[in-house]
Amino acid sequence: MxxxxxxxxxxxxxxxxxxxxxxxxxxxxxxxxxxxxxxxxxxxxxxxxxxxxxxxxxxxxxxxxxxxxxxxxxxxxxxxxxxxxxxxxxxxxxxxxxxxxxxxxxxxxxxxxxxxxxxxxxxxxxxxxxxxxxxxxxxxxxxxxxxxxxxxxxxxxxxxxxxxxxxxxxxxxxxxxxxxxxxxxxxxxxxxxxxxxxxxxxxPASFVVMIIESRVKRGLVDSEYNLRRQQCETAARVLGVAKLRDASLAMLATAGPELDPLILRRARHIISENARTVRAAEALAAGNMRRMGQLMAASHASMRDDFSITVPAIDQLVALLQVAIGAEGGARMTGGGFGGCVVALMRASQVDAVRAHVLQHYRSPDGQAAIVHVCQAGAGAGLVD
Missing domain, CATH: 3.30.230.10 (Ribosomal Protein S5; domain 2)
Structure with a gap:
């Protein structure tokens, strides 16, 4: 049992x-x-x-x-x-x-x-x-x-x-x-x-999901989360769409001075992230883990530069993982932001080396080592026999 x-x-x-x-x-x-x-x-x-x-x-x-x-x-x-x-x-x-x-x-x-x-x-x-x-x-x-x-x-x-x-x-x-x-x-x-x-x-069966707790406490999440929602709603109103799901980068380019530069960056993350997510599903289905890694890297950069929800320790952890994993697979911050976890996809054969690399080279701002979880994608809810 x-x-x-x-x-x-x-x-x-x-x-x-x-x-x-x-x-x-x-x-x-x-x-x-x-x-x-x-x-x-x-x-x-x-x-x-x-x-x-x-x-x-x-x-x-x-x-x-x-x-x-x-x-x-x-x-x-x-x-x-x-x-x-x-x-x-x-x-x-x-x-x-x-x-x-x-x-x-x-x-x-x-x-x-x-x-x-x-x-x-x-x-x-x-x-x-x-x-x-x-x-x-x-x-x-x-x-x-x-x-x-x-x-x-x-x-x-x-x-x-x-x-x-x-x-x-x-x-x-x-x-x-x-x-x-x-x-x-x-x-x-x-x-x-x-x-x-x-x-x-x-x-792909030869790949695993690694989740790395940065040990950076997720500060500002509630207030900043609500602020990001408001900024996205503002952008949608200016662009004349119900939700940013309905907007395009071309619409963003023609909005010009109507959009505050900060609101523009927030909208650009959402619009580009939606497109990346659909392309990532296609790459994953095709077993193209090189492309998947590129999209995860682009997602992290967008969260850092346009949506402003990463912190330096998280950026460092993602960079360490990207070096350790190489071209086949990738890493990005996952979750609401301002701390929390990084998710990585890698070959199962890389787990020990990647874990060792992270534990050797990463420390949180208060000196703690990361906590590493290695997972398989599991089934959804059900009864237990």
């Missing part, structure tokens, strides 16, 4: 005195290319990774929900489905649970309580979307528990996003929840964030 599965089962038994009715799992994710394009109705190319959250559930005969979180020192939460679901006094992990339950109630879930245990191995605070992994795993478990067949995995992803947007208060796009719900083993997904259409793109 998988170590994480055993952990969630042991946690459930210790808290509730028996075995659960079912266990669901949902993965974290990393985005290979397509940064800040999701809220501009654009394209992203993430893959699910082989780090998961598992949720064990059983029904109760009352309206109470009792939750235990193995990864937070066995912390617990209790609330009722009999009335409105309020926020936890201290927020945190419990609000993600409460938010999902609130959205499921709106979607027709009966007010029947549940015993719930949570456990996960998605690194928290690393930009690998442990929150979406939790939301989708919980939604999937309760869908099966209550036989809510009208909710497919895309509907669960949208429900989980609403929980994060309207209950937790984080204005995220749909990418994290959708790749967690619909990931395909061995593949990335080219997601159209306007239509939610997703095309599976195979990652």
């Amino acid at each position: 998988h170590e994480l599965q055993q952990h969630v089962l042991d946690t459930f038994r210790a808290a509730f005195g028996g075995a659960p009715a079912l266990v669901a799992r949902s993965p974290g994710r990393v985005n290979l290319i397509g940064e800040h394009t999701d809220y501009n109705d654009g394209f992203v190319l993430p893959c699910a990774i082989d780090f998961d959250t598992m949720v064990a559930v059983s029904p109760r005969d009352d309206a109470e929900v009792h939750v235990v979180a193995a990864d937070f020192a066995g912390d617990t939460d209790r609330f009722s489905l009999a009335g409105a679901i309020g926020h936890h006094p201290h927020g945190g992990w419990a609000d993600y649970v409460r938010g999902v339950l609130a959205m499921l109630r709106e979607a027709g879930m009966p007010a029947t309580g549940a015993n719930i245990a949570l456990a996960g191995n998605v690194p928290r605070g690393a930009g690998l979307s442990s929150s979406a992994s939790l939301e989708v795993a919980l939604a999937l478990a309760l869908r099966h528990l209550h036989r809510l067949e009208h909710l497919d995995n895309t509907a669960l992803a949208l429900l989980a996003q609403r929980a994060e947007n309207s209950f937790v208060g984080c204005n995220c796009g749909i990418m994290d929840q959708l790749i967690s719900a619909r990931g395909v083993a061995g593949h990335a997904l080219l997601i159209d964030c306007r239509t939610l259409a997703a095309t599976a793109v195979e990652i």
Whole structure:
């Protein structure tokens, strides 16, 4: 039995005195290319990774929900489905649970309580979307528990996003929840964030995904994220389009003095990043990892120069990786920016040498070595036998 599965089962038994009715799992994710394009109705190319959250559930005969979180020192939460679901006094992990339950109630879930245990191995605070992994795993478990067949995995992803947007208060796009719900083993997904259409793109079997935590704490993310959204909306208004997804570089060139130079650079990143993401999916599908590496490098340069969301330590880490990997594969910052993680694609045979190169030559501004994770593209959410 998988170590994480055993952990969630042991946690459930210790808290509730028996075995659960079912266990669901949902993965974290990393985005290979397509940064800040999701809220501009654009394209992203993430893959699910082989780090998961598992949720064990059983029904109760009352309206109470009792939750235990193995990864937070066995912390617990209790609330009722009999009335409105309020926020936890201290927020945190419990609000993600409460938010999902609130959205499921709106979607027709009966007010029947549940015993719930949570456990996960998605690194928290690393930009690998442990929150979406939790939301989708919980939604999937309760869908099966209550036989809510009208909710497919895309509907669960949208429900989980609403929980994060309207209950937790984080204005995220749909990418994290959708790749967690619909990931395909061995593949990335080219997601159209306007239509939610997703095309599976195979990652060559000889290549792995390396995720490197820079140990640079992600400062300014919330305020700068919201500012970037506003700047993109301003650019779209000036260009006369609904979203920057609908704009072109030619339109940008003719806008001239109407666009503030800073707003122009922000728009240029989004427009060029959308095009790069589509071309990256084509390169990956063709097994052209040289071209994929070039597009990842161009994406990083655009995030650095036009969107201004990288920091010097991240730029240094990407440069180190690009040298160590060589022409076949590549590296770029991934996530909201201002710290966090770098994602790299490389041959499996290069992993040891690349890891050693990073651990020898990189230190964060406060002197910490990077944390390196080697992943395979995993499957999306499902029940655990």
